[in-house]
Amino acid sequence: MGNFVDTCRECWFCLNGMEHYCPKIIVTYNGLDKAGEPTYGGYARSIVVDENYLVRIPDGLDLAAAVPLMCAGIAVYSPLRRFDVGPGTKIGILGVGGLDHLAVKFADALGAEVTALSQTTSKKEDALAFGADDFRTTTDPATFLERAGYFDIIRCAVSAALNFDQLLSLVRFDGTFVNLGAPDGPVSIGMFSLIRSRISFTSSSIGSIAETQEMLRCCVEHDIVSEIETLSAERINDALDTLRQVGGGNVRYRYVIDTSTI
Structure with missing residues (x-):
């Protein structure tokens, strides 16, 4: 363990506040801890x-509703801060799900003009209530005519093989497409979709500890929490079955387990 710690004290990522990108620290998602032992997840009684x-x-945040902020919240907050999203920014949030509903809330709190983009209108009222200024469906051809080259940034957390060429047509000259989604299979992007308007296609993972603490302060200041459904331990398998059968799209918007029932 000592060698590990000494090495990471010299690591560029760790020294520059980006420890979440350090190649030596993979301690979640069935990874290994510093001692080489398997990590265990959220069902543990202690850690x-x-x-x-x-x-x-911070005081003022409901603990249950704050739980998803440690993953979904910081995952969407980090790229918003990285690309200086704020007043004057026109941002498209692709999807209205577990991560996306928080992206809408944060982008609105930072002062951006927010458009929620979704395949259907089933979550339109929710998106507008979360702070979106506009709602457009990606199945409507009018969206791509009326919003062509409109957005400074599109932020995508959809883990599916999308029509990226079509979506990139919505980004302005020198704009940015930020991808957080991780589809299982390969995706296709025509290079001309990027070249024609000098668009940057980039990615983001999660966020640093310092950035997470900053995000939590933002949540208190703007009264932002995740929309959750709290589950007892006996309902865990039912929740997993729901996710397997109908996908996460029907969950509004995060399941949180009450660990006192484990």
């Missing part, structure tokens, strides 16, 4: 944590 990887939940 030992390095103090350098703790954040303080």
Whole structure:
């Protein structure tokens, strides 16, 4: 463990506040901890944590609703801050799901003009209530005519093989498409879709500890939490069956387990 710590003290990522990209720290999603032991997930009753990887939940945040902020929240907050989303920014949020509903809330809080983009209108009222200024469907050809070259940024967390060429037509000259989604199979992007308007296609993972603490302060300031459904331990398998059978699209918007029932 000592060698691991010494190495990471010299790691460029860790020294520059980007420890979440350090190739030596993979401690979630069935990874290994510093001692080489398997990590265990959210069903644990207790856990030992390095103090350098703790954040303080500010007073005023409901603990249950704050839980998804540690993953979904920071995953969408980090690219918004990285690309200086704020007043004057026209941003398209692709999808209205577990990550996306928080992206709409954060982008609105940061002062951007927010458009929610979704395949159907089933979550239109929710998206507008979360702070979206406009709602457009990606199945309507009028969206691509009326919003061609409109957005400074499109942020996508959809894990599916989308028609990226069509979506890129919505991005302005020198705009940015930020992808967080991870489809199982290959995706296709025509290079001319990027070249014709000098568009940047980039990606993002999660966020640093410092950035997570900043995000939590933003949540308190703007009264932002995740929309959740709290589950007892006995309902976990039912929830997993729901996700397998109908996908996450019908969950509004995150399941949270009450660990006192484990």
